[in-house]
Amino acid sequence: MKNLHDVWRKRFLHYVNELQKYLKYVFTGHLAIVVVFVLGAGGYQYSEWLKTVPSDFPGTWLVATVIGVLLSFSMPTTLIREPDQVYLLPLETKLMTYMKKALSWTFWSQLFIVIVPFIVAIPLLSQVSKIQPKTLGLVFIIMLLLKWWNVQVEFAFRWANRGQGVWGDRIVRAFISIAVLASAFTMNPLYLLLLIIPIVFYFISWSRQLKGQPFPYEHFVKMEQNRMLRFYRFANYFTDVPHIQGSIHRRPWLxxxxxxxxxxxxxxQDYLVFRTFVRTDDTFYLWLRLTLLxxxxxxxxxxxxxxxxxxGALAFASAIQIKQALSASSEFRMDMLFPIAENARNNGILKLVRVVQVLQALIVLVTLVIVGVEQASLYALPIVVLIVSEITLRMSK
Structure with missing residues (x-):
């Protein structure tokens, strides 16, 4: 490779291809239907809530707090790999050429995390807080500048401190971002000018500390590995990902x-399947997340x-994925040496899925009772969970 620009370009293309390879299995037609219904229901609930929200509701502070906290989470995407600790050492003085590309991608790829909540909050800001369109435009520009600042500062902080104390840095940046956004909503130029001082000082102070500091390859390599591992775990809920191995925890409280x-x-086999489900993080937390949703x-x-x-869609996802996860193991197991019926494991898996889906239905029922839902038809939701789960078990292989 001729220079660090080529290094970034090749790694970025590989990274994008890796994302596309698995995202095509995530965003399927079934998921799209569920997302459309959820967005439609959420939009309807939101519009109905806006009709009844009191005029003194602190909408600007709520929006400023949510967006300020989201801005503080600006983890840099560097695509640094473990061999770079050796092969990039001769080019370390020119490493910022590579990092500028990485931080630029980080900025653009994370913008939607703050733009989407801002767009959702526009009706609240316009109807309740009476924010003018020109003010919303100013806040949007300030939000983009704050995002760039957060990305740059988090990267410099991680480099200077080798990844230590990141949460303290995030809290500081969150408070500064919230204060700036709140001042912009109220169109208070004095506060905005005063807040420029800590923004510039914080950025310059951490940028200066990079001089003479060796690049902490270990921290950024580990950060990239964890980030991709999170993506692979997410994709593994929809398709088989060979890059990951399920982690096991004893969970003695169960x-x-x-x-x-x-x-x-x-x-x-009933005991072994039950024990496998409880101790395997992927299947246990998958069921727990879908049940909470x-x-x-x-x-x-x-x-x-x-x-x-x-x-019903979540019940289908729970039943099919737990069944497939527990049935996927094809390697040799010690229980194969014992005189147990060949279909015993399959029967144990079906029995376990039915038990956990009954528990899911009970949790939904208890939630309805606690919330005090008045519509009688909603109390049929536990039955929907049971029917969809049973049909899924019978129709799937």
Missing amino acids: NGLYRLVPSHQKNA SAIGAAFIDIPIVVMIFV
Whole structure:
């Protein structure tokens, strides 16, 4: 490669191809239908809430706080790899040429995280807080400048401190961002001018500390590995990703549940499947997340048909993915040496999925009772969970 521009270009193309390879399995037609229904229900609920929100609602402070906190999360995407600790050492004096490309991509790729909440908040700011369009335009420009500042400062802070104390830095930047946005909403030029001082001082102070500091390859390599691992784990919910291996945790606080399986030879596979589900992070947290989403949807979506589709889709996802995850293991296991019926494991998996889906239905029911839902039709949601789960188990291979 001729220079660091070529290094970035080749790595960026590989990174984009890697994302596209798995995202095509994530954003399928089924997911699109669910997203459309959720966005439609959320938009309807939001518009209805705006009709009843009191005039003294602190909309500007709420929006400034949410966007300010989101701005503070500006983790740089450097695409640094482990061999760079050796091969890029001779070019370390020119490393900023590479990093400028990386920080530019970080800025543009993370803009949607703050632009989407800002667009969603425009009706609230216009109707309740009476913010004028020219003020919204000014706030939007300031928000972009703050995003650039947050990206630059977090990168400099991580370099200067080798990744230590990042949360303290984020808290400082979050408070500064919130104060700047709140001042912009109120069109207070004095406060804005005063806040420029800590912004410039904070940026210059950390930028100066980079001089003479060796680049912390270990920190940025680990950060890139963790970031890609999070993406692969997310994609693994929709398709098989060979890059990851499921992590295992004992979870001793759930040991008492194993007693629910009678201690008999015929229940050996039931016990092993149950233990595998509880201790495997991927399957256990997948079911937990989908169950919590079902409960949240049941609590906050008031349109019966929409919430039924939403909860039914999550019940389908829970049943099919847990069944496939537990059935996917094809390697040799010690239980294959024992005289157990060949279909015992499959029956144990079906039994486990039915049990956890009944638990999911009960959690949805308890949520409806706690929230005090008045529409009687919504109390059919637990039945929807059970029916969809059973149909999924019977129709899937």
